[in-house]
Amino acid sequence: MQSLTNEQRLAMWLNQTGFSLPSPAEPKGLYRPVVVCNNLAYTSGHLPVDASGQMIKGTVGQDLTEEQGRQAAVWAGLGILSSLRATLGNLNAVRRVIKITGLVQSAPGFHGQPAVLNGCSQLFAEVFGPENGVGVRTAFGTPTLPLGAAVEIEAIFELGTE
Amino acid sequence: MQSLTNEQRLAMWLNQTGFSLPSPAEPKGLYRPVVVCNNLAYTSGHLPVDASGQMIKGTVGQDLTEEQGRQAAVWAGLGILSSLRATLGNLNAVRRVIKITGLVQSAPGFHGQPAVLNGCSQLFAEVFGPENGVGVRTAFGTPTLPLGAAVEIEAIFELGTE
Protein backbone atom coordinates (compact mmCIF):
# COMPACT_ATOMS: atom_id res chain seq x y z
CA MET A 1 0.00 0.00 0.00
CA GLN A 2 2.78 2.44 0.87
CA SER A 3 3.81 3.12 -2.71
CA LEU A 4 0.30 3.95 -3.88
CA THR A 5 -0.79 7.58 -4.03
CA ASN A 6 -3.64 8.99 -1.95
CA GLU A 7 -5.77 9.22 -5.10
CA GLN A 8 -5.08 5.58 -5.94
CA ARG A 9 -5.96 4.44 -2.42
CA LEU A 10 -9.18 6.50 -2.53
CA ALA A 11 -10.15 4.96 -5.89
CA MET A 12 -9.50 1.46 -4.51
CA TRP A 13 -11.51 2.14 -1.38
CA LEU A 14 -14.46 3.56 -3.31
CA ASN A 15 -14.34 0.55 -5.63
CA GLN A 16 -14.27 -1.94 -2.75
CA THR A 17 -17.01 -0.34 -0.68
CA GLY A 18 -19.42 0.94 -3.31
CA PHE A 19 -19.35 4.47 -1.86
CA SER A 20 -18.79 7.35 -4.26
CA LEU A 21 -17.48 10.83 -3.67
CA PRO A 22 -20.18 13.47 -3.15
CA SER A 23 -19.96 16.83 -4.92
CA PRO A 24 -17.92 19.44 -3.04
CA ALA A 25 -20.09 20.80 -0.21
CA GLU A 26 -21.89 24.05 -0.81
CA PRO A 27 -21.36 26.47 2.09
CA LYS A 28 -24.48 26.98 4.23
CA GLY A 29 -23.28 30.48 5.14
CA LEU A 30 -20.52 32.98 4.53
CA TYR A 31 -17.45 30.75 4.66
CA ARG A 32 -15.14 28.62 2.52
CA PRO A 33 -14.93 24.82 2.56
CA VAL A 34 -11.10 24.88 2.77
CA VAL A 35 -8.44 27.49 3.57
CA VAL A 36 -4.74 26.83 3.06
CA CYS A 37 -2.34 28.68 5.36
CA ASN A 38 1.38 27.96 5.61
CA ASN A 39 1.59 24.18 5.07
CA LEU A 40 -1.81 23.39 6.57
CA ALA A 41 -5.26 23.00 5.03
CA TYR A 42 -8.10 23.85 7.42
CA THR A 43 -11.58 22.63 6.53
CA SER A 44 -14.98 23.88 7.59
CA GLY A 45 -17.28 21.63 9.56
CA HIS A 46 -18.72 19.25 6.96
CA LEU A 47 -22.21 17.80 7.23
CA PRO A 48 -22.93 14.28 5.91
CA VAL A 49 -24.23 14.49 2.34
CA ASP A 50 -24.44 11.28 0.34
CA ALA A 51 -23.60 10.82 -3.34
CA SER A 52 -27.16 11.69 -4.36
CA GLY A 53 -26.89 15.02 -2.54
CA GLN A 54 -29.16 13.95 0.34
CA MET A 55 -28.17 15.14 3.81
CA ILE A 56 -28.21 12.49 6.55
CA LYS A 57 -30.28 14.01 9.32
CA GLY A 58 -31.35 12.68 12.69
CA THR A 59 -30.25 12.11 16.24
CA VAL A 60 -27.95 9.17 16.97
CA GLY A 61 -29.29 7.00 19.79
CA GLN A 62 -32.85 8.02 18.88
CA ASP A 63 -33.66 8.31 15.13
CA LEU A 64 -30.42 6.70 14.02
CA THR A 65 -28.43 3.74 15.32
CA GLU A 66 -24.73 3.99 16.13
CA GLU A 67 -24.00 2.16 12.86
CA GLN A 68 -26.10 4.66 10.89
CA GLY A 69 -24.16 7.42 12.65
CA ARG A 70 -20.92 5.73 11.60
CA GLN A 71 -22.12 5.72 7.98
CA ALA A 72 -22.95 9.42 8.28
CA ALA A 73 -19.39 10.01 9.51
CA VAL A 74 -18.09 8.26 6.39
CA TRP A 75 -20.13 10.63 4.21
CA ALA A 76 -18.91 13.67 6.13
CA GLY A 77 -15.34 12.39 5.67
CA LEU A 78 -15.92 11.88 1.94
CA GLY A 79 -17.30 15.42 1.79
CA ILE A 80 -14.07 16.70 3.32
CA LEU A 81 -12.04 14.79 0.72
CA SER A 82 -14.23 16.18 -2.05
CA SER A 83 -13.74 19.76 -0.80
CA LEU A 84 -10.00 19.21 -0.40
CA ARG A 85 -9.68 17.89 -3.93
CA ALA A 86 -11.67 20.83 -5.29
CA THR A 87 -9.27 23.23 -3.55
CA LEU A 88 -5.95 21.43 -4.05
CA GLY A 89 -6.52 19.84 -7.46
CA ASN A 90 -5.94 16.35 -6.11
CA LEU A 91 -5.40 14.60 -2.82
CA ASN A 92 -1.77 13.73 -3.49
CA ALA A 93 -0.89 17.19 -2.19
CA VAL A 94 -1.89 15.99 1.31
CA ARG A 95 0.95 14.69 3.42
CA ARG A 96 -0.95 13.69 6.55
CA VAL A 97 -3.95 14.17 8.80
CA ILE A 98 -3.21 16.42 11.77
CA LYS A 99 -6.56 16.63 13.51
CA ILE A 100 -10.23 15.71 13.25
CA THR A 101 -12.94 17.31 15.37
CA GLY A 102 -16.19 15.39 15.19
CA LEU A 103 -19.61 16.27 16.58
CA VAL A 104 -22.43 13.78 16.77
CA GLN A 105 -26.05 14.91 17.11
CA SER A 106 -26.76 12.77 20.15
CA ALA A 107 -29.75 11.67 22.20
CA PRO A 108 -29.51 12.13 25.98
CA GLY A 109 -27.44 9.28 27.38
CA PHE A 110 -25.76 8.38 24.06
CA HIS A 111 -22.01 8.22 24.67
CA GLY A 112 -20.77 6.25 21.63
CA GLN A 113 -19.34 9.26 19.78
CA PRO A 114 -15.88 7.62 19.36
CA ALA A 115 -17.42 4.62 17.54
CA VAL A 116 -19.44 6.94 15.30
CA LEU A 117 -16.41 9.06 14.42
CA ASN A 118 -14.40 5.95 13.57
CA GLY A 119 -16.34 5.94 10.29
CA CYS A 120 -14.38 9.01 9.23
CA SER A 121 -11.14 8.00 10.94
CA GLN A 122 -11.07 4.63 9.15
CA LEU A 123 -11.72 6.30 5.80
CA PHE A 124 -8.80 8.68 6.31
CA ALA A 125 -6.53 5.83 7.47
CA GLU A 126 -7.38 3.96 4.24
CA VAL A 127 -6.87 6.94 1.94
CA PHE A 128 -3.76 8.49 3.51
CA GLY A 129 -2.31 5.28 4.92
CA PRO A 130 -2.08 3.89 8.47
CA GLU A 131 0.82 6.16 9.38
CA ASN A 132 -0.16 9.47 7.75
CA GLY A 133 -3.91 9.05 7.90
CA VAL A 134 -4.25 8.99 11.68
CA GLY A 135 -4.05 12.27 13.62
CA VAL A 136 -5.37 13.59 16.89
CA ARG A 137 -9.11 13.67 17.44
CA THR A 138 -11.77 15.26 19.61
CA ALA A 139 -15.25 13.71 19.55
CA PHE A 140 -18.33 14.85 21.40
CA GLY A 141 -22.10 14.89 21.28
CA THR A 142 -24.53 17.78 21.13
CA PRO A 143 -28.33 17.84 20.69
CA THR A 144 -28.42 20.45 17.92
CA LEU A 145 -26.35 20.44 14.76
CA PRO A 146 -26.96 22.74 11.77
CA LEU A 147 -29.95 21.63 9.67
CA GLY A 148 -30.44 18.64 11.98
CA ALA A 149 -27.45 16.81 10.50
CA ALA A 150 -26.41 13.56 12.21
CA VAL A 151 -22.73 14.51 12.41
CA GLU A 152 -20.40 17.41 11.63
CA ILE A 153 -16.68 16.94 11.08
CA GLU A 154 -13.83 19.39 10.52
CA ALA A 155 -10.19 18.54 9.88
CA ILE A 156 -6.68 19.95 9.57
CA PHE A 157 -4.25 18.42 7.06
CA GLU A 158 -0.57 18.95 6.50
CA LEU A 159 0.33 19.51 2.86
CA GLY A 160 3.51 18.55 1.02
CA THR A 161 5.31 15.36 0.12
CA GLU A 162 7.76 13.49 2.30
CA MET B 1 -13.07 48.99 -1.07
CA GLN B 2 -9.84 47.07 -1.69
CA SER B 3 -7.55 50.03 -1.09
CA LEU B 4 -9.01 50.87 2.31
CA THR B 5 -7.35 49.52 5.45
CA ASN B 6 -9.06 47.16 7.88
CA GLU B 7 -9.33 50.00 10.39
CA GLN B 8 -10.96 52.26 7.80
CA ARG B 9 -13.45 49.59 6.80
CA LEU B 10 -14.29 48.95 10.48
CA ALA B 11 -14.83 52.67 11.10
CA MET B 12 -17.12 52.88 8.04
CA TRP B 13 -19.09 49.83 9.11
CA LEU B 14 -19.56 51.12 12.67
CA ASN B 15 -20.64 54.46 11.26
CA GLN B 16 -23.18 52.90 8.88
CA THR B 17 -24.71 50.46 11.34
CA GLY B 18 -24.63 52.40 14.60
CA PHE B 19 -22.78 49.60 16.41
CA SER B 20 -19.74 50.53 18.46
CA LEU B 21 -16.78 48.49 19.56
CA PRO B 22 -17.10 47.00 23.07
CA SER B 23 -14.19 47.18 25.49
CA PRO B 24 -11.72 44.30 25.16
CA ALA B 25 -13.27 41.24 26.86
CA GLU B 26 -12.18 40.51 30.40
CA PRO B 27 -11.20 36.84 30.78
CA LYS B 28 -13.70 34.80 32.82
CA GLY B 29 -10.92 32.46 33.94
CA LEU B 30 -7.20 31.83 33.66
CA TYR B 31 -6.60 32.55 29.98
CA ARG B 32 -5.70 35.30 27.50
CA PRO B 33 -8.04 36.85 24.93
CA VAL B 34 -5.45 36.48 22.13
CA VAL B 35 -2.20 34.56 21.63
CA VAL B 36 0.08 35.15 18.65
CA CYS B 37 2.18 32.20 17.49
CA ASN B 38 4.17 32.13 14.26
CA ASN B 39 2.04 34.20 11.84
CA LEU B 40 -1.29 33.29 13.43
CA ALA B 41 -3.40 35.00 16.09
CA TYR B 42 -5.59 32.57 18.06
CA THR B 43 -8.48 34.04 20.06
CA SER B 44 -10.33 32.68 23.05
CA GLY B 45 -14.03 31.93 22.77
CA HIS B 46 -15.70 35.35 23.00
CA LEU B 47 -19.12 35.86 24.54
CA PRO B 48 -21.46 38.57 23.19
CA VAL B 49 -21.03 41.76 25.20
CA ASP B 50 -22.59 44.94 23.87
CA ALA B 51 -21.09 48.43 23.92
CA SER B 52 -22.63 49.14 27.34
CA GLY B 53 -20.89 46.07 28.77
CA GLN B 54 -24.09 43.99 28.99
CA MET B 55 -23.80 40.31 28.10
CA ILE B 56 -26.45 38.96 25.74
CA LYS B 57 -27.80 35.88 27.47
CA GLY B 58 -30.51 33.43 26.52
CA THR B 59 -31.30 30.40 24.42
CA VAL B 60 -31.88 30.89 20.70
CA GLY B 61 -35.14 29.31 19.56
CA GLN B 62 -36.60 29.84 23.03
CA ASP B 63 -35.74 33.14 24.79
CA LEU B 64 -34.20 34.70 21.70
CA THR B 65 -35.19 34.71 18.03
CA GLU B 66 -32.76 33.71 15.29
CA GLU B 67 -32.37 37.42 14.46
CA GLN B 68 -31.52 38.22 18.10
CA GLY B 69 -28.99 35.40 17.96
CA ARG B 70 -27.53 36.93 14.80
CA GLN B 71 -27.15 40.27 16.64
CA ALA B 72 -25.41 38.46 19.50
CA ALA B 73 -22.99 36.96 16.96
CA VAL B 74 -22.21 40.48 15.72
CA TRP B 75 -21.36 41.53 19.29
CA ALA B 76 -19.17 38.47 19.82
CA GLY B 77 -17.40 39.28 16.54
CA LEU B 78 -16.89 42.90 17.61
CA GLY B 79 -15.50 41.59 20.91
CA ILE B 80 -12.96 39.55 18.96
CA LEU B 81 -11.95 42.63 16.95
CA SER B 82 -11.64 44.62 20.18
CA SER B 83 -9.39 41.98 21.74
CA LEU B 84 -7.32 41.69 18.57
CA ARG B 85 -6.77 45.43 18.42
CA ALA B 86 -5.79 45.51 22.09
CA THR B 87 -3.16 42.83 21.41
CA LEU B 88 -1.90 43.90 17.99
CA GLY B 89 -2.18 47.69 18.30
CA ASN B 90 -4.49 47.92 15.30
CA LEU B 91 -6.36 45.67 12.93
CA ASN B 92 -4.21 46.50 9.91
CA ALA B 93 -1.80 43.81 11.14
CA VAL B 94 -4.41 41.18 10.19
CA ARG B 95 -4.01 39.72 6.74
CA ARG B 96 -7.00 37.37 6.66
CA VAL B 97 -9.47 35.25 8.55
CA ILE B 98 -8.49 31.58 8.65
CA LYS B 99 -11.23 30.05 10.77
CA ILE B 100 -14.26 30.81 12.92
CA THR B 101 -15.77 28.33 15.34
CA GLY B 102 -19.18 29.44 16.54
CA LEU B 103 -21.42 27.93 19.23
CA VAL B 104 -25.03 28.92 19.65
CA GLN B 105 -26.90 28.28 22.91
CA SER B 106 -29.78 26.45 21.27
CA ALA B 107 -33.22 25.17 22.20
CA PRO B 108 -34.00 21.55 21.34
CA GLY B 109 -34.90 21.42 17.67
CA PHE B 110 -33.24 24.72 16.73
CA HIS B 111 -30.97 24.09 13.75
CA GLY B 112 -30.40 27.61 12.39
CA GLN B 113 -26.85 27.98 13.75
CA PRO B 114 -25.41 28.91 10.31
CA ALA B 115 -27.81 31.87 9.99
CA VAL B 116 -26.94 33.01 13.54
CA LEU B 117 -23.19 32.81 12.89
CA ASN B 118 -23.55 34.81 9.69
CA GLY B 119 -23.80 37.85 11.96
CA CYS B 120 -20.12 37.45 12.77
CA SER B 121 -19.12 36.19 9.31
CA GLN B 122 -20.67 39.22 7.59
CA LEU B 123 -18.92 41.58 10.00
CA PHE B 124 -15.54 40.00 9.26
CA ALA B 125 -16.23 40.07 5.51
CA GLU B 126 -16.95 43.81 5.77
CA VAL B 127 -13.91 44.63 7.90
CA PHE B 128 -11.28 42.43 6.21
CA GLY B 129 -12.84 42.45 2.75
CA PRO B 130 -14.75 39.82 0.77
CA GLU B 131 -11.59 37.92 -0.15
CA ASN B 132 -9.58 38.04 3.08
CA GLY B 133 -12.48 38.24 5.51
CA VAL B 134 -13.98 34.83 4.74
CA GLY B 135 -12.37 31.70 6.15
CA VAL B 136 -13.51 28.21 7.10
CA ARG B 137 -16.21 27.84 9.72
CA THR B 138 -17.71 25.30 12.09
CA ALA B 139 -21.09 26.15 13.66
CA PHE B 140 -23.05 24.11 16.14
CA GLY B 141 -25.57 24.34 18.93
CA THR B 142 -25.32 23.36 22.57
CA PRO B 143 -27.74 23.89 25.49
CA THR B 144 -25.19 25.30 27.94
CA LEU B 145 -22.72 28.09 27.26
CA PRO B 146 -20.67 29.86 29.94
CA LEU B 147 -22.75 32.34 31.97
CA GLY B 148 -25.78 31.53 29.83
CA ALA B 149 -24.43 33.53 26.87
CA ALA B 150 -26.40 33.30 23.62
CA VAL B 151 -23.32 32.58 21.48
CA GLU B 152 -19.60 31.97 21.82
CA ILE B 153 -17.17 32.52 18.96
CA GLU B 154 -13.44 31.88 18.60
CA ALA B 155 -11.29 32.66 15.58
CA ILE B 156 -7.88 32.23 14.01
CA PHE B 157 -6.37 35.04 11.92
CA GLU B 158 -3.30 35.18 9.72
CA LEU B 159 -1.12 38.22 10.38
CA GLY B 160 1.04 40.15 7.95
CA THR B 161 0.52 42.24 4.87
CA GLU B 162 0.27 40.97 1.33
Next chain:
Amino acid sequence: MQSLTNEQRLAMWLNQTGFSLPSPAEPKGLYRPVVVCNNLAYTSGHLPVDASGQMIKGTVGQDLTEEQGRQAAVWAGLGILSSLRATLGNLNAVRRVIKITGLVQSAPGFHGQPAVLNGCSQLFAEVFGPENGVGVRTAFGTPTLPLGAAVEIEAIFELGTE
Protein backbone atom coordinates in the same frame (compact mmCIF):
# COMPACT_ATOMS: atom_id res chain seq x y z
CA MET C 1 10.18 29.90 39.78
CA GLN C 2 11.38 31.13 36.40
CA SER C 3 14.64 29.22 36.49
CA LEU C 4 13.02 25.86 37.19
CA THR C 5 12.24 23.51 34.31
CA ASN C 6 8.72 22.39 33.43
CA GLU C 7 9.55 18.92 34.75
CA GLN C 8 10.76 20.37 38.06
CA ARG C 9 7.64 22.51 38.44
CA LEU C 10 5.43 19.49 37.67
CA ALA C 11 7.27 17.38 40.27
CA MET C 12 6.85 20.14 42.86
CA TRP C 13 3.16 20.54 42.09
CA LEU C 14 2.51 16.79 42.30
CA ASN C 15 4.40 16.69 45.58
CA GLN C 16 2.44 19.60 47.06
CA THR C 17 -1.01 18.47 45.97
CA GLY C 18 -0.79 14.70 46.30
CA PHE C 19 -1.93 14.16 42.70
CA SER C 20 0.07 11.80 40.53
CA LEU C 21 0.42 11.54 36.79
CA PRO C 22 -1.92 9.00 35.17
CA SER C 23 -0.62 6.62 32.52
CA PRO C 24 -0.69 8.02 28.99
CA ALA C 25 -4.30 7.82 27.73
CA GLU C 26 -5.20 4.90 25.53
CA PRO C 27 -7.04 6.06 22.39
CA LYS C 28 -10.76 5.15 22.40
CA GLY C 29 -10.73 5.04 18.59
CA LEU C 30 -8.49 5.42 15.56
CA TYR C 31 -6.40 8.42 16.55
CA ARG C 32 -3.18 9.47 18.28
CA PRO C 33 -2.91 11.24 21.65
CA VAL C 34 -0.45 13.84 20.27
CA VAL C 35 0.70 14.96 16.81
CA VAL C 36 3.63 17.32 16.31
CA CYS C 37 3.54 19.54 13.22
CA ASN C 38 5.93 22.41 12.58
CA ASN C 39 6.60 23.81 16.08
CA LEU C 40 3.21 22.88 17.51
CA ALA C 41 1.99 19.84 19.44
CA TYR C 42 -1.74 19.17 18.97
CA THR C 43 -3.42 16.85 21.47
CA SER C 44 -6.57 14.79 21.18
CA GLY C 45 -9.50 15.49 23.45
CA HIS C 46 -8.50 13.91 26.79
CA LEU C 47 -11.03 12.43 29.19
CA PRO C 48 -10.41 12.62 32.96
CA VAL C 49 -8.70 9.42 34.14
CA ASP C 50 -7.29 9.37 37.65
CA ALA C 51 -4.00 7.78 38.76
CA SER C 52 -5.73 4.44 39.42
CA GLY C 53 -7.00 4.38 35.83
CA GLN C 54 -10.62 5.18 36.78
CA MET C 55 -12.52 7.52 34.47
CA ILE C 56 -14.43 10.33 36.17
CA LYS C 57 -17.91 10.11 34.75
CA GLY C 58 -21.06 12.11 35.43
CA THR C 59 -22.86 15.32 34.64
CA VAL C 60 -21.72 18.51 36.34
CA GLY C 61 -24.60 20.33 38.01
CA GLN C 62 -26.40 17.02 38.51
CA ASP C 63 -24.25 13.99 39.50
CA LEU C 64 -21.16 16.09 40.19
CA THR C 65 -20.62 19.45 41.85
CA GLU C 66 -18.69 22.25 40.20
CA GLU C 67 -15.74 21.43 42.47
CA GLN C 68 -15.84 17.76 41.41
CA GLY C 69 -15.90 18.96 37.81
CA ARG C 70 -12.86 21.12 38.54
CA GLN C 71 -11.04 18.06 39.89
CA ALA C 72 -11.96 16.15 36.74
CA ALA C 73 -10.45 18.99 34.71
CA VAL C 74 -7.21 18.60 36.70
CA TRP C 75 -7.13 14.90 35.80
CA ALA C 76 -7.80 15.62 32.13
CA GLY C 77 -4.97 18.17 32.21
CA LEU C 78 -2.64 15.66 33.86
CA GLY C 79 -3.60 13.17 31.15
CA ILE C 80 -2.55 15.70 28.51
CA LEU C 81 0.79 16.18 30.26
CA SER C 82 1.25 12.41 30.45
CA SER C 83 0.54 12.01 26.73
CA LEU C 84 2.84 14.92 25.87
CA ARG C 85 5.68 13.44 27.90
CA ALA C 86 5.17 10.05 26.24
CA THR C 87 5.48 11.70 22.82
CA LEU C 88 8.18 14.30 23.48
CA GLY C 89 10.33 12.45 26.01
CA ASN C 90 9.87 15.13 28.61
CA LEU C 91 7.93 18.32 29.16
CA ASN C 92 10.95 20.61 28.93
CA ALA C 93 10.45 20.53 25.16
CA VAL C 94 7.28 22.62 25.64
CA ARG C 95 7.74 26.35 25.31
CA ARG C 96 4.20 27.53 26.03
CA VAL C 97 0.49 26.81 26.00
CA ILE C 98 -1.25 28.22 22.93
CA LYS C 99 -4.83 27.05 23.40
CA ILE C 100 -7.12 24.90 25.52
CA THR C 101 -10.57 23.81 24.40
CA GLY C 102 -12.59 22.39 27.27
CA LEU C 103 -15.97 20.68 27.24
CA VAL C 104 -17.96 20.03 30.39
CA GLN C 105 -20.74 17.42 30.47
CA SER C 106 -23.34 19.78 31.84
CA ALA C 107 -26.83 19.60 33.29
CA PRO C 108 -29.45 21.95 31.81
CA GLY C 109 -28.94 25.37 33.33
CA PHE C 110 -25.34 24.75 34.46
CA HIS C 111 -23.20 27.63 33.19
CA GLY C 112 -20.08 27.36 35.37
CA GLN C 113 -17.85 25.85 32.66
CA PRO C 114 -15.12 28.52 33.12
CA ALA C 115 -14.74 27.63 36.83
CA VAL C 116 -14.57 23.91 35.98
CA LEU C 117 -11.93 24.44 33.29
CA ASN C 118 -9.82 26.52 35.66
CA GLY C 119 -8.75 23.18 37.18
CA CYS C 120 -6.76 22.48 34.03
CA SER C 121 -5.75 26.10 33.40
CA GLN C 122 -4.27 26.44 36.91
CA LEU C 123 -2.35 23.20 36.50
CA PHE C 124 -0.82 24.40 33.23
CA ALA C 125 0.01 27.80 34.76
CA GLU C 126 1.86 26.00 37.60
CA VAL C 127 3.75 23.61 35.33
CA PHE C 128 4.67 25.97 32.48
CA GLY C 129 4.77 29.16 34.54
CA PRO C 130 2.42 32.15 34.78
CA GLU C 131 3.67 33.65 31.51
CA ASN C 132 4.04 30.59 29.26
CA GLY C 133 1.37 28.42 30.87
CA VAL C 134 -1.61 30.61 30.03
CA GLY C 135 -3.00 30.59 26.49
CA VAL C 136 -6.35 31.24 24.86
CA ARG C 137 -9.33 29.12 25.88
CA THR C 138 -12.79 28.12 24.76
CA ALA C 139 -15.07 26.47 27.33
CA PHE C 140 -18.56 25.16 26.82
CA GLY C 141 -21.06 22.62 28.08
CA THR C 142 -22.73 19.74 26.30
CA PRO C 143 -25.01 16.97 27.63
CA THR C 144 -23.15 14.05 26.03
CA LEU C 145 -19.43 13.40 26.17
CA PRO C 146 -17.77 10.14 25.10
CA LEU C 147 -18.25 7.35 27.65
CA GLY C 148 -20.14 9.73 29.90
CA ALA C 149 -16.95 11.52 30.97
CA ALA C 150 -17.35 14.63 33.11
CA VAL C 151 -15.01 16.76 30.98
CA GLU C 152 -12.97 16.56 27.78
CA ILE C 153 -9.99 18.83 27.12
CA GLU C 154 -7.74 19.28 24.09
CA ALA C 155 -4.75 21.59 23.82
CA ILE C 156 -2.18 23.07 21.47
CA PHE C 157 1.37 23.72 22.72
CA GLU C 158 4.29 25.53 21.15
CA LEU C 159 7.54 23.56 21.31
CA GLY C 160 11.08 24.87 21.61
CA THR C 161 13.09 26.80 24.13
CA GLU C 162 13.27 30.55 24.43
